[in-house]
Amino acid sequence: MKTPLRPFLHGMLLASWLVLGAAQAAGYDATQTLPPLPKPFAAPDFTLRGEDGKTYRLSDFRGKVVVLNFWATWCPPCRYEMPSMERAHQKVQGENIVLLAIDVGESEERVFEFTGQYPVTFPLLLDTDGAIIKKYPVIGLPTTFVINPRGIVIHRAVGGREWDNEQLLAQLRKLLKP
Amino acid sequence: MIRTQFGTTRLDYLVSAIRQVTLAAVMLSLATTAAAVINTGTDAEAELPYWEVVEHGVSMRLVQRLPDQTRGFFQARGFSIADSELIAQSCVFQTVFKNVAPPSDPDVIEYNLDEWVVHVAGARRKMKIREDWQTEWTARRAPKAAQLAFEWGLIPTRQAYRSGDYNWGLSIFNLAPGTPFDLDVVWRQSGERRSARLKGVVCAPDIHVSPAAP
Numbered sequence: 525m526k527t528p529l530r531p532f533l534h535g536m537l538l539a540s541w542l543v544l545g546a547a548q549a550a551g552y553d554a555t556q557t558l559p560p561l562p563k564p565f566a567a568p569d570f571t572l573r574g575e576d577g578k579t580y581r582l583s584d585f586r587g588k589v590v591v592l593n594f595w596a597t598w599c600p601p602c603r604y605e606m607p608s609m610e611r612a613h614q615k616v617q618g619e620n621i622v623l624l625a626i627d628v629g630e631s632e633e634r635v636f637e638f639t640g641q642y643p644v645t646f647p648l649l650l651d652t653d654g655a656i657i658k659k660y661p662v663i664g665l666p667t668t669f670v671i672n673p674r675g676i677v678i679h680r681a682v683g684g685r686e687w688d689n690e691q692l693l694a695q696l697r698k699l700l701k702p
Numbered sequence: 703m704i705r706t707q708f709g710t711t712r713l714d715y716l717v718s719a720i721r722q723v724t725l726a727a728v729m730l731s732l733a734t735t736a737a738a739v740i741n742t743g744t745d746a747e748a749e750l751p752y753w754e755v756v757e758h759g760v761s762m763r764l765v766q767r768l769p770d771q772t773r774g775f776f777q778a779r780g781f782s783i784a785d786s787e788l789i790a791q792s793c794v795f796q797t798v799f800k801n802v803a804p805p806s807d808p809d810v811i812e813y814n815l816d817e818w819v820v821h822v823a824g825a826r827r828k829m830k831i832r833e834d835w836q837t838e839w840t841a842r843r844a845p846k847a848a849q850l851a852f853e854w855g856l857i858p859t860r861q862a863y864r865s866g867d868y869n870w871g872l873s874i875f876n877l878a879p880g881t882p883f884d885l886d887v888v889w890r891q892s893g894e895r896r897s898a899r900l901k902g903v904v905c906a907p908d909i910h911v912s913p914a915a916p
Contacts, residue, residue: 557866
């Protein structure tokens, strides 16, 4: 019996293989993107108390890449990405890349409770009255901004990411090169 | 010339296969721009019903949320029992809106909840969005911390997503528990208006569990 469909099926297989192969060669993980901001802007400065009792001022980190995350303990994707932020923090120790996570609208006690379940060693800052989040173009939580060493916000990620993903870390490290 | 079992040469076969590759590539490309796929089932994490729109580059899922979950969540954020009850009785869904296009895809996906239409019992209604609630909380003098959690807990009224971006948030339909409705989901993909209708969505019933009689 002749099978006129056979070349077609082979064609479909080959086309699928080409599409998948191209995607694999590109090495992308569709969820791990760091979109550039169409209009970069100077990062609004702030001073906030951390859950560790210390005071942090954003402009003190000038000369470093700052990953500035807005989150809340009740927000599921915020919780999901927190361990990857900690792993990223461990990976970039001594590289002039800083992670800061600003909790929005919650008490120090609630954030402290959270760290019992999700221990992190990078600063968790407290925007208890929501004044700082209003200075940034945040529409939903979590939202993370990447600030270059000159203090310019150049990337925004809406929703969680796997921050220790090598593609993302490579993008951050690239910002340190003159 | 080597002939195959079907009497054609390998060259003929190769030419035919190349033609079919072209056809298959066109078909694959068309498949990616096909109409929205509507899914429904039980959300694995919430173990509650969900309704979902999936189209090229876009995924939007509504997951039922029990009134008791909503009561508990908002009481823990500082709302009074009466205010938490108001929200719990208003048909709340967990909503996940994503741009699932590959990074090479420059499409920006935008939506505005003001454009979404709720069809219930033959009438067209709008959702109750952040701005509507803000007016209500001011009038009811809800605590500031509670208002802040409420504001950030809701799915944004308007949002724009690039590849890999997404939000989770509560969407509120201002309907009684157990009410069935259809929802027109509207979004813009690189400026072009698109829509899909979710049919037979049902607000979670308000279940009151009483102790079993002895």
